[in-house]
Amino acid sequence: MHANALPIPPVIRLAVDxxxxxxxxxxxxxxxxxxxxxxxxxxxxxxGREADLASASAWERCSIxxxxxxxxxxxxxxxxxRKKKDSSLRVALSLVKADEQGVSRAQACVSxxxxxxxxxxxxxVLKTLEGIDRPAIAAVLPNxxxxxxxxxxxxxxxxxxxxxxxxxxxxGSALVAALGGNENPSVGLLNIGEEAxxxxxxxxxxxxxxxxxxxxxxxxFYGNVEGNDVFKGTTxxxxxxxxxxxxxxxxxxxxxxxxxxxxxxxxxxxxxxxMAAVVALPVLNHFKRRVDHxxxxxxxxxxxxxxxxxxxxxxxxxxFEQALNRAxxxxxxxxxxxxxxxxxxxxAAMPGTSVSAAPTAADATLSA
Amino acid sequence: MHANALPIPPVIRLAVDxxxxxxxxxxxxxxxxxxxxxxxxxxxxxxGREADLASASAWERCSIxxxxxxxxxxxxxxxxxRKKKDSSLRVALSLVKADEQGVSRAQACVSxxxxxxxxxxxxxVLKTLEGIDRPAIAAVLPNxxxxxxxxxxxxxxxxxxxxxxxxxxxxGSALVAALGGNENPSVGLLNIGEEAxxxxxxxxxxxxxxxxxxxxxxxxFYGNVEGNDVFKGTTxxxxxxxxxxxxxxxxxxxxxxxxxxxxxxxxxxxxxxxMAAVVALPVLNHFKRRVDHxxxxxxxxxxxxxxxxxxxxxxxxxxFEQALNRAxxxxxxxxxxxxxxxxxxxxAAMPGTSVSAAPTAADATLSA
Numbered sequence: 001m002h003a004n005a006l007p008i009p010p011v012i013r014l015a016v017d018x019x020x021x022x023x024x025x026x027x028x029x030x031x032x033x034x035x036x037x038x039x040x041x042x043x044x045x046x047x048g049r050e051a052d053l054a055s056a057s058a059w060e061r062c063s064i065x066x067x068x069x070x071x072x073x074x075x076x077x078x079x080x081x082r083k084k085k086d087s088s089l090r091v092a093l094s095l096v097k098a099d100e101q102g103v104s105r106a107q108a109c110v111s112x113x114x115x116x117x118x119x120x121x122x123x124x125v126l127k128t129l130e131g132i133d134r135p136a137i138a139a140v141l142p143n144x145x146x147x148x149x150x151x152x153x154x155x156x157x158x159x160x161x162x163x164x165x166x167x168x169x170x171x172g173s174a175l176v177a178a179l180g181g182n183e184n185p186s187v188g189l190l191n192i193g194e195e196a197x198x199x200x201x202x203x204x205x206x207x208x209x210x211x212x213x214x215x216x217x218x219x220x221f222y223g224n225v226e227g228n229d230v231f232k233g234t235t236x237x238x239x240x241x242x243x244x245x246x247x248x249x250x251x252x253x254x255x256x257x258x259x260x261x262x263x264x265x266x267x268x269x270x271x272x273x274x275m276a277a278v279v280a281l282p283v284l285n286h287f288k289r290r291v292d293h294x295x296x297x298x299x300x301x302x303x304x305x306x307x308x309x310x311x312x313x314x315x316x317x318x319x320f321e322q323a324l325n326r327a328x329x330x331x332x333x334x335x336x337x338x339x340x341x342x343x344x345x346x347x348a349a350m351p352g353t354s355v356s357a358a359p360t361a362a363d364a365t366l367s368a
Numbered sequence: 369m370h371a372n373a374l375p376i377p378p379v380i381r382l383a384v385d386x387x388x389x390x391x392x393x394x395x396x397x398x399x400x401x402x403x404x405x406x407x408x409x410x411x412x413x414x415x416g417r418e419a420d421l422a423s424a425s426a427w428e429r430c431s432i433x434x435x436x437x438x439x440x441x442x443x444x445x446x447x448x449x450r451k452k453k454d455s456s457l458r459v460a461l462s463l464v465k466a467d468e469q470g471v472s473r474a475q476a477c478v479s480x481x482x483x484x485x486x487x488x489x490x491x492x493v494l495k496t497l498e499g500i501d502r503p504a505i506a507a508v509l510p511n512x513x514x515x516x517x518x519x520x521x522x523x524x525x526x527x528x529x530x531x532x533x534x535x536x537x538x539x540g541s542a543l544v545a546a547l548g549g550n551e552n553p554s555v556g557l558l559n560i561g562e563e564a565x566x567x568x569x570x571x572x573x574x575x576x577x578x579x580x581x582x583x584x585x586x587x588x589f590y591g592n593v594e595g596n597d598v599f600k601g602t603t604x605x606x607x608x609x610x611x612x613x614x615x616x617x618x619x620x621x622x623x624x625x626x627x628x629x630x631x632x633x634x635x636x637x638x639x640x641x642x643m644a645a646v647v648a649l650p651v652l653n654h655f656k657r658r659v660d661h662x663x664x665x666x667x668x669x670x671x672x673x674x675x676x677x678x679x680x681x682x683x684x685x686x687x688f689e690q691a692l693n694r695a696x697x698x699x700x701x702x703x704x705x706x707x708x709x710x711x712x713x714x715x716a717a718m719p720g721t722s723v724s725a726a727p728t729a730a731d732a733t734l735s736a
Contacts (some may be wrong), residue, residue: 144626155560158568192614194524200526200611227615228622238494241569244615246560247595251616252623253597258512259659266655273651280648283641287634291627312546 011043011061012326012331013094015106018048018087019070020113022168022187022314023139025052028112030263031320035328036061042328045090045106066092071117073313080117081124087105089113093125096306107331108307110298112315116213118308119156119301126306131343133161136168136242137310138175142218142291143233150176150228150237155246163191165239166350167206167343168336169210169219171302172237174342177327185236188225190244202241209350218346298323305345307336379411379429380699382692383463383509386416387456388413388481390682391705393420404429410696412700413474415460433529435459439485441446448485449492457481459601461493463713464674475674478691487524487669487675491495494674499711501529503671503676504610505534506543509620511601512657518544518553518605519598522667530573533607534585534718535711537578537587538603539670542710546701547694553604554668556593570609577718586714607652624659666691666700669713675704 008122013036018028022221025048032044036059046053050066056146057064057330071080086225093105099211111118119135128135152168160168169187177187183210191208214221227248230238239250263284269276277284282357294316307330313325330336373611382403386396393416401413405425409427414421425432435456439448448455463474464614466720479486483664487503496503506520515713520536521528528536537555544553577594581591590603595616598606608616631652635645645652675698679691 133462142626144629145425155500156562190615192526192611193618211369227618227620228625230619231622240615244612245558246559247612247616248619250561250595251598251619252595254599255620255623257596258510259600259624261512262658263655266658267648267650269651269654275649276651279644281636283634283637283644283648286637287631290630 004360007213012328013043013045013106014109014327014331015045015047015065015092015109016324017089017092017109017111017113018046018053019067020118020313022073022112022310023316024048024062024070027058027315027317027320029053030317031315031324032056033059034060034317034321035324038325039328042152045092045095047095048245049090063213065095071113073114075114075117077116077120080114087121089117090121090125093121093308096308097126098305101180103307108309110309110311110320110327112311112313112320112323114313115155115164115310122301122304122306122308126304126308128303129305129340129343131347132167132171132303134164134167135301136164136171137245138168138172138300138302139249139299140229141249142356143231145233145234147236148180149230149233149235150180151245151248152237152239152302153242153245155242156301157242160202161229162202162209162242165202165206165241166209166213166346167303168239169221169237169344170213170343173219173338175300175335176236176329177342178328178335178338180236182236184220186220186222187237187239188222188229188235190230190238190240190248191226193224193226204301205240207364212350213346216346216349218342218349220355253293256293260288275309294319294322298326300335300340302339304334307331371525379409380476380696381411381413382473382695382699383413383415383433383477383691385457385460385477385481386414386421386477387435387501388479388486388681389679389688390471390480391684392416392438395683395688397421397424398652398661398685399683399692400424400430401427402689404455406693407696408533413460413463413464416456416715419515427665430736433459433463439481441482443482443485445488446482449488451585455489458493459488460592461489461674464676465494466673469538472674477675478677478688478695479678480679480685480688480691483523483647483678485677486487488675490674491671492673492687494670494676497708497711499715500531500535500539500671500690502671504532504533504539505613505667506540506670507617507643507667511599515601515604516548517598517601517603519613519616519675520546520605520607520670521610521613522617523610524669525610527611528570528609530570530577533570533574534577534581534714535671537589537605538710538714539707540582541587543703543706544604545672545700546703546706547697548604550604552588554590554666555605555607556590556597556603556609556615558606559592559594559600560716561594563593564600574607581714584714586710586717603636628656662687662690666694667696668703670707673704675699 047065062325069084069087071087098104136153137156140148143149210221213219299310309327415433437452437455439455460477464477504521507525508516509694511517579591581587668677677695679688
């Protein structure tokens, strides 16, 4: 599917897996409703058990697609792939899949479900884009420059090859260009800073590939960065394997939670600190909003023949709505085409790769 | 060297590389002076250029050993190992090396120098303990239980085998037992939480080794933990490879720095927030002391035939003094023997390993 050739659909429609996440429809429905209110030109397809979605049956620009099964947060991938063939997640993903004419019923899918199942089903239903070996999960973290650092991969791929890391860099660049309006975002390769051991072999080879891509003008490669650079905002994008990215993300969540708890404890210590808290409250609330991780909710699964966004499993309605917003922005800004174009352009220019420059509609409908 | 057989020296002496770190003697000398004041039973051997250390020549319980060369923070390892043979770091390490009678001039070495050089020279001068393939760097991070989580490895080993990770777990247990007084600390194996991909092959095999060691009563293995568990304090110890550990540590430093900067900005926003800051200041200062990373300064290099502690390169005198304190506590609590004993005990009980139970003094003086 090369959507440049397609007419832009009159409205952007999102396919929403309403049953996913820790809270299911109790969170997804209010989020969808708020999203529809804030996007008068958008539509939503709610996917899930009809009985659970009945309250939305009269909403405007909203249709309901019935799916009888639900993938639980701890269902193994095999269950998601082989047993629950009518799961809300799978049905939602299939709505994003292009038909033979390259047309799909929805332009992006959003789920707060089980990441493993989401990744496996996405690959199975949508397939990867030409030139991409593995999809990656990208998300943004706030940085000290009052901007965001896009980090990928955040957990889809435990072991990565240098080629995977190059692909992540290119996909991340397309994402930041599409959503951040920065056509030439800088890319850092996550490494460790000690002189002894500037990374392992994979990292060294990835750096070499990134340098070649940068020399060809296909990438703005900054060089190696370290863990603290993510929060310094040294580069727009930080590329790493999914193991390291996942540890980094969760450690950041854990540290932020700890520091927040400590601040609360300090202000509750005694009557004087409680009085200080009253005075400091507006400032602290402003700070809290600024680092509210719900604002950054919505990881993008990149490298698939369809747009898929993942909200945190524990999302509340506000966080889930942010994921819907990001999916909407990605669809409006034609992220899929941008990723596709960038990856073909970059890989075509790399020595030793063989990617045909002209994908066909048949690619999109290829079944496993 | 199996120091159980040795008489406990009358005082603990620390060998200090006074030239290491970003600031050299300007930081190390005041730290040593404060340390000596607070430890009336301890001695220090200052190592560095005589001219730079002259101000300490009259200090009590303090001697000066001249070293003509200095390893700069960005000197490559080859320079440290092959060229600068009279560096302060190398001379300081050699003071910790046991002679043929198992006696050394100092019981621990402390440096704020270049980590790569410190690790390489430590291995070269001191050698690794029997049963240890590679030394690891261990440090503590604060956790939400108001305690500390010991994390290793933090950057010495980029690629690790399952056996390395087992050794790190055992060494970390010995460290926490010696310094934290907890004889049976729990160990978590750092992994990622998504169902899809519970770690790579190395992690899976390491988990198996840790389970075997735990079944034999040699380790308190909790199981897999994730990045946020470090700050939750789920386990006393978290084991990971040096790449992941280094990224985690630096990301935590970066995030903490960002949040601190944000809080400051919020309180400086306008006249009202500045007034709130005055009221909140004592509370914020208390919070700041609580998470002051300088308190946690002093990573331990474990697995060597001698105690070596590393302070952060950018340490100020307070932070460097904390590293001296940790080195002193480790020496007083016979950390070296504990690591040695635990590792032999554990490995002897593991199927497929061959470690002799009785090391000899000759082991300690083995030269490469």
